[in-house]
Amino acid sequence: MLKRYWPGPALRALVLFLLCSTGSAGTVVSHDAGDLRFEEPPQRIVALNWWLVEHLLALGMTPVGVADAEGYREWVAQPPLPDSVKSVGARQSPNLEAIRSLEPDLILVTGHLMAAVPALETIAPTLVQTTYEAGSNPWKRARDHLITLGKVLDREAQADKVLEQAEQDLADTRRRLANAGLAGQEAFLVRFLDDRRLRIHGDNSMLDQALEQAGLSNAWQRATNLWGFTPGTLADLGGHPDAWLIYIRPWPEADRERLLASDLWPYLPMASSGRVTGVGPVWTFGGVLSVPMMARMLADQLIEGNGEVGE
Known part of the structure; x- marks a missing residue:
């Protein structure tokens, strides 16, 4: 009669470790529209809200495109937005074709554009971060969002320095x-x-x-x-x-x-x-x-x- 073999505790632990290690490759973050996995840090980023632009620049990352770039320069001003950054329409109604032409590997939006996320996701992975919600503290949420973005961009140490x-x-x-x-x-x-x-x-x-x-x-x-x-x-x-x-x-x-x-x-x-x-x-x-x-x-x-x- 054949006996069924059950691996010992040490072997079972090794198998579980290998499975978990294989399944957790890359970076996974939770955001307002679910979870996103990144195999490597994004380099070409479009931001459709000005405070998201602020966070990118704070982390030393220049976006390839932002919504209403000239408006940012007038109303936000700091950190300065380089002249190389392209404008991709208005914050309330971004231009999808302009975004697509920049070939981004990440799009940053807030919850006010949640209805547009399915269309944006056909262009690139879309990270949704919302600061203003009922009962929330916007200062705390902004800090949490910066930490998450630092993780996505492999710039967690820089995010910590910005907060400090x-x-x-x-x-x-x-x-x-x-x-x-x-x-x-x-x-x-x-x-x-x-x-x-x-x-x-x-x-x-x-x-x-x-x-x-x-x-x-x-x-x-x-x-x-x-x-x-x-x-x-x-x-x-x-x-x-x-x-x-x-x-x-x-x-x-x-x-x-x-x-x-x-x-x-x-x-x-x-x-x-x-x-x-x-x-x-x-x-x-x-x-x-x-x-x-x-x-x-x-x-x-x-x-x-x-x-x-x-x-």
């Missing part, structure tokens, strides 16, 4: 503000859309994270939308006479002049006290680099006391 530098920069900013007696200083953070409308950034925004990490206080405590801002007007900014009004550049000069000439402007407490100033350009929906950059800009203006508007 960001934390160091924020600590330096907190120390500067504390030494200047400005810890806890209140401020409104706004983006002017024209001479009447503005976005007031509060809870769940990257700008709020910059304030918090710098040891400052956000004067805006009302409810915000998914992206961390509330649509409003100057009339919404009363009730905090000691707060600063800090606007994010760019702010078109024509809109600025019309606002300063309006009947409401002189009655704004921050305007009458000269506590209005601008910072930037810095992207209000940016990534890991934007938070310490914004915090440093805020500290520079508050310490110097530069009330540049309404004096």
